Amino acid sequence: MNIYFQKSFQRGFGTYPLKGSELQDAVHTAIAVGYRAFDTAQMYGNEAETGEALASSGVARDDLCITTKIDPDNYTAEKFLPSVEASLRAIKVDRVDVLLLHWPPADGDIAPALRLMQTAHDKGLAGAIGVSNYTAGMMREARTIVDVPLVTNQVEFHPLLDQSKLLAAASETGIPLSSYASVARGEVFKHGLFAEIGEAYGKSAAQIVLRWILQKGVPLNTMSTKAANIRSNFEIMDFTLSFVDMDRIDALTATGHRIIKTGMLPWVPEWD
Ligand SMILES: NC(=O)c1ccc[n+]([C@@H]2O[C@H](COP(=O)([O-])OP(=O)(O)OC[C@H]3O[C@@H](n4cnc5c(N)ncnc54)[C@H](OP(=O)(O)O)[C@@H]3O)[C@@H](O)[C@H]2O)c1
Structure with a gap:
């Protein structure tokens, strides 16, 4: 089974932009609440601190799903594997559970980094591999480049953005999506619909948003201090949104509010 669809890993905890005591406290709270999947990245500069927080949590390594992501600056034959090994040393693990390519490369040629990912996987440095911020076209192309299944395309996913093209590509390619910016960094709370729906279920606006994402078949990465x-x-498994309420939320995706816009960083592609 895809690791992110295992029950204990469907609700992941993100660590960006946490550092220092804020990171330690947030990760320890998350562990106490029940989160077992944690998301870090070379770019976040907090892999070592995340590893330390997890090691001191008392949870057995086998019960955790640790994801890290490779910085596009390391997508060269010289830098790639040493950077993965440096990440493992920082996190203090023999291998990560999931290794992602953080962004498509700036030149759009996805093949070299994907082949290096396959090597990292074959060497046992990662239990599973995947991508992040790929377009639908890149998902289709990726499938022709690597033999190992890609366990996710981690993308911006929330009810204010229409990601139906990516969802279609996910079904077509077998590369499931997972979410970041799940509450659109707070933007969702400007819409009264979530609190209104929440009243009927005895749930908060955020819980309605996150449940909608899960019911779209998309595992979560959330972050809070x-x-x-x-x-x-985390407490979103004890209710189910009706088809009618799913449809009412679906209608908001036409809002078209995107957090990460093309041109913000050199790697951000032309989105679908
Ligand atoms: N692959 C990528 O390129 C990529 C890009 C961005 C992020 N990520 C990953 O995804 C994770 C989450 O994404 P994100 O942090 O960018 O966006 P996000 O989850 O949409 O937003 C996080 C913000 O939402 C607030 N928040 C969270 N839960 C809330 C609640 N129940 N009620 C009110 N406010 C709430 C938090 O504030 P408080 O602290 O005040 O609760 C925090 O400032 C990151 O930590 C990172 O691991 C990946």
């Missing part, structure tokens, strides 16, 4: 939010973001 606040214990109450870390907890409530």
Whole structure:
């Protein structure tokens, strides 16, 4: 089974932009609440701190799903594997559970980095591999380049953005999506619909948003510095949104609010 669809890993905790005691506290709270999947990246500069927080949590390594992502600056034959080994040393693990390419390369040629990912996987440095921020076209192309299944394309996914083309590509290619910016960095709360729907279920606006994402078949990465939010973001398995409420939320995707816009960083592609 795809690792992110295992029950204990469907609700992942993201670590960007956490550092220092804020990161330690957030990860320890997340562990206490029940999160077992954690997301870091070379670019976040917090792999070592994330590893330290997890090691000191008392949870057995086998019960955790640790994801890290490779910085596009390391997508060369010389730098790629040494950078993965440096990540493993920083996190203090023999291998990560999931290794992702953080962004497509700036030149759009996805093949070289994907082949290097396959090598990292074959060497046992990662239990599974995947990508992040790929377009639908890149998902289709990726499938022709590597033999190892790609376990996810981690993308911006929330109810204010129409990602139906990526969802279609996910079904077609067998590369499932997973989410980041799941509450659109707070933007979702400007829409009254989530609190209104929440009243009927006895749930908060954030819980409605996150449940909608899960019911779209998309595992979550959420992040909060606040214990109450870390907890409530996790407590979303005891209710199901009706088809009618799913449709009402679907209608909001036409809002077209994107957090990560083309041109913001050199690697951000032309989105679908
Ligand atoms: N692959 C990529 O390129 C990529 C890009 C961005 C992020 N990510 C990953 O995805 C994770 C999450 O994404 P994100 O942090 O960018 O966006 P996000 O989850 O949409 O937004 C995080 C913000 O939402 C607030 N929040 C969270 N839960 C809340 C709740 N229940 N009620 C009210 N406010 C709430 C948090 O504030 P408080 O602290 O005040 O609760 C925090 O400032 C990151 O940590 C990172 O691991 C990946």
